[in-house]
Amino acid sequence: RPIRSPRGVPLFGHTPQIPSTNPVEYFGRLSKQFPEGLYGMEIAGIEQVFVWDPDLVAEVCDETRFFKQIDKTPLAHVRDYAGAALFTAHQHEEEWGMAHRVLLPAFSQRAMKGYFGQMLEIAQNLVGKWERKEGRPVNITDDYTRLTLDTIALTGFGYRFDSFAKEDLHPFLNALLQALVESLRRSQELPMMTKMRKADDRRYRENIRLMRDLVENVIKERRDGKGTGEDDLLGLMLEATDPETGKGLEDDNVRDQVLTFLIAGHETTSGLLSFATYSLMRNPHILAQAYAEVDRLLPGDTVPDYDTIMQMDVIPRILEETLRLWAPIPMIGKSPLEDTVIGGCYGLKKGARVNILEGPLHTHPKAWERPEEFDINRWLPENRVNHHPHAYKPFGNGVRACIGRQFALTEARLALALVLQKFKFADPDDYKMDVKEALTRKPGGFELTVRARQEHE
C-alpha cells in the first residue's frame, strides 16, 4: 500500500512548507491527518517517512531490521563538530564500539554514587542563586541549563564553568545553540541554499572554533595536571584501552567525545527539568504530592544523600511523565538494513529515512488512556506492566539508546528534590508554553518568581 503524503509543491516536494523554526512540532501537527500512523514527505530531495503508531514503531525498533541513521539527517551536520563521537558515529565506525565499551563503566549505577557529591555541589549553587533572587522572577530554563552544563563539566571532566557566578550564559552555550539550529536548518534545505548563505556559514565555523577551543583547553588542563577526577570520563578516555581491540581513543576522537558529552549531557536534562517544573505549576495536586515526599524524606534543611534520592517515588514518576509529554529529543532517525515492509503493507527501501515522532507516539490513543493528561499514576508498578512495550522512547532505542540515562535521572531527581525542599513558585505572568527547538527542545522565556518556603508551608 502506498504511504500517503500531505500535499506538496510539484518539483519542490514538501521543502517550501517546512517552517524554519520548530519543524518537529510541525511534523507532529501533520500526524493528526494520518490515522494509519505514518506519512511520507520529500524534504530537500530526500524521501522521508514519519512514524508514530506504536506497532509500527515496534518494527522500526527491531535492530535486526533497522539501524540508527546518520546520513542525510541533521546529525550528519552535527558531525561537523561532534565527528565520530558516540552520538553521531555511524554504527559501522570502529570509534563507536571502542568508545561505548570504554565509557560504559562510567555510567553504571555505582558510578552515579561517585558523582553524587559534585552533583550536589552544583545543585546547591542553583539554590544559592535563587535565594539571592528571592521574590524576583528567574529564568527557569537558563538556570537549569547552568546547572546541567556545570554538572556534566565537573563530573565528567573536572572542569568548572562557574555559570552561577555570572550574569550572562557562558559563550559556549550561545555558540552551541546557533550551531545546532544551523545543523537542523542545513538538513532541511538543498545544499545550494546552504552555499548561498555565506554569512551564516562564516558564523557557523566561528561557533565551531569557539567550542573546540574550549574543549581543547579542558583536555590541556588535564594533561598539564590541573583539574581533578582521574577516573572520570576524561580520565577513562585518555587512559583506558578498549578490551576488544586493545587500542586507546585517538586525540581527535577524545576532543569530539568531550564536546559531545558537554552537549548531550546538558541540553536534554535542562529541558526535562524545565518541562517538569512547568508541569508541576499546571498540576497543583501533583506538586503537593512532591512537596509531601520531599518533606518526609528531607525534613527541614536535611542535605540529600544518594540513598535518600534513590528512595524517592513521586519525583521519579513526575520525571517519567514529563518525558512522556515533553520528550526533550522529539524525533529519532532509523533506517532499514534491507528493503522491507512494515505494518504488513508499507514498503521501505534499504537506507530509507524513517523518523520516529516522539510526541505523537507518547500520546497515541492505542497505547495511552487520556493521553494528554499529566498523570503520574501511569508509572505505578501495577499500571506500568500494562504499557505498550514500544510506546515510550524518550531515551531512544537499542544499542544506540542514551548512555547517560541514569546520570540524567539521578541529576534531575536531586535538583528537583532540592529545589522543592527550599522554594515555592509563583507564575504572575501566566506563562504560555513556547517551545524552542534546536535538535532538542526546551521552553523559551520561561520565568517564574521564587520564594523561600517557610517552616509550616
Ligand code: HEM
Ligand atoms: C543518546 C535522550 C541525557 C549522553 C540519546 C538518545 C536519546 C537521548 C533519545 C538517542 C538518540 C538517537 O537515537 O539518535 C536523552 C534524554 C536525556 C539525556 C531525554 C535527559 C533527560 C543524557 C546525558 C548524557 C547523554 C546526561 C551524558 C552524560 C548521550 C550519548 C548518546 C545519547 C553519548 C549517544 C549514545 C550512542 O549512540 O551510543 N540520548 N539523553 N544523554 N545520550 Fe542522551
